[in-house]
Amino acid sequence: MISVQQWTGHEASALRAALRMSMRAFAEHLGVALRTVAKWEKLGPDTVPRPDTQAILDTALARADASTRGRFEALLSGSANGRARHSLVRTADYETWTEDIDRAIACLSRQNFPFASNLLNRWLGRHDARALDDKGLYLYGRSLVLLGDLQRDQGSTLGPLSARHSYNTARSLFIEIDIPRRVAQIELSLTVLDEMSGRLEASARQYERLATDERLSGRDRARARLWVGTALSKDGNNDHAVKVMTAATHDFEDLAEPEDWSVAHQKIALAYRGANDLTRALQYIDIARSTGTVDSPMQRVRLGTAHGHILLSDPATRNDGLSVLDDAAQVARQYGLSHQLRSIEGIRRSCDSPPAALSR
Structure with a gap:
């Protein structure tokens, strides 16, 4: 059986890779601090564990099964040139993965879900996260977040093949490799799922917390403030929602974020509709329709749904509203936007009841 005369960070890292464990799992397996394992990974042969830790590593290797010891020996027995070639292959592999992530982002912006899914799953299916280094874990986490975005847009929010599951798994990875900004972004995405699921009060509170979270960028904090208003509006608190969302529009203007x-104007329009002020609702939806810079299928459906909802609220424009919703539903079906389709169907059902008196 292979033995190690003196452990360095290089041998310790090789054992972690052979065990196919993440750094956190390896630290727990040995009973050492995560920062100790991180030091081994960073310094490699330039760091030597303490004598008591050397004994812990000896025990971990002795208790490993035959396949793990075989992988460990193979990792250590390669020549310097062999390791260099492996490093180059890994670097090229990661570069291709990064390129596929960029391509998946472009596909998602166009709601080309099948191609985006293929790009992401080719990497998620190829790699075991427990065997990846920090760079690999980062790419794995980014891929999971994008897969979660895809699942969310398709309306899959619960279960093992859902956006929530993908986001939570990615969040655990970013906590492990200590990237707080990514963790906070995922928490924002999870709050969106809560809002989509009807947990309006809870999501509003979480949005308020994230709106002041320094882990997030200024744009993400402004989005959180906007979504506070969205949750309030859905819960019927439209006057307060308008004030909150109007403040968010000022943030976006200061940040030069036209989309x-x-x-934000689209969402304010819906809040005014909820407050029975159709004049302002139509003013704001017209601003949103004329100033958007991204003509994606998703945004066309969202704008059409909001516009149709407002038009349906007035008996005089009911037929126009139904026509606008029909167009939005057709685009939603074409691109597999299941959540948007359900929203459109819900609006139609709600408008089958006798209309309330609305102010113009």
């Missing part, structure tokens, strides 16, 4: 500014 977010346009989306």
Whole structure:
């Protein structure tokens, strides 16, 4: 059986890879601090564990099964040139993975879900996260987040093949490799899922917390403030929602984010509709329709749904509203936007009841 005369960070890292464990899992397996394992990974042969830790590593290797010891020996027995070639292969592999992530982002912006899914799953299916280094874990986490975005847009929010599951798994990885900004972004995405699921009060509170979270960028904090208003509006608190979302529009203007500014006007329009002020609702939806810079299928459906909802609220424009919703539903079906389709169907059902008196 292979033995190690003196452990360095290089041998310790090789044992972790052979065990196919993440750094956190390896630290727990040995009973040492995560920062100790991180030091081994960073310094490699330039760091030597303490004598008591050397004994812990000896025990871990002795208790490993035959396949693990075989992988460990193979990792150590390669020549320096062999290790260099392996490093180059890994670097090239990661570069290709990064390129596929960029391509998947472009596909998602166009709601090309099948191609985006293929790009992401080819890597998620190829790698075991427990065997990846920090760079690999980062790419794995990014891929999971994008897969979660895809699942969310398709309306899959619960279960083992859902956006929630993908986001939570990615969140655990980013906590492990200590990237707080990514963790906070995922918490924002999880709050969106809560709102989609009807947990409006809880999601509003979480949005308020994230709106002041320094882990997030200024744009993400402004989005959180906007979504506070969205949750309030869905819960019927439309006057307060308008004030909160109007403040968010100022943030987007200061940040020079025209698309977010346009989306904010769309959401304000719906809050005014909820407050029975159709005149302002139509004013704001017209601003949103004329100022948007991204003509993606998703945004076309969202704008059409909001516009149709407002038009349906007035008996005089009911037929126009139904026509606008029909167009939005057709695009939603074409691109597999199941959640948007359900929203459109819900609006139609709600408008089958006798309309309430609305102010113009």
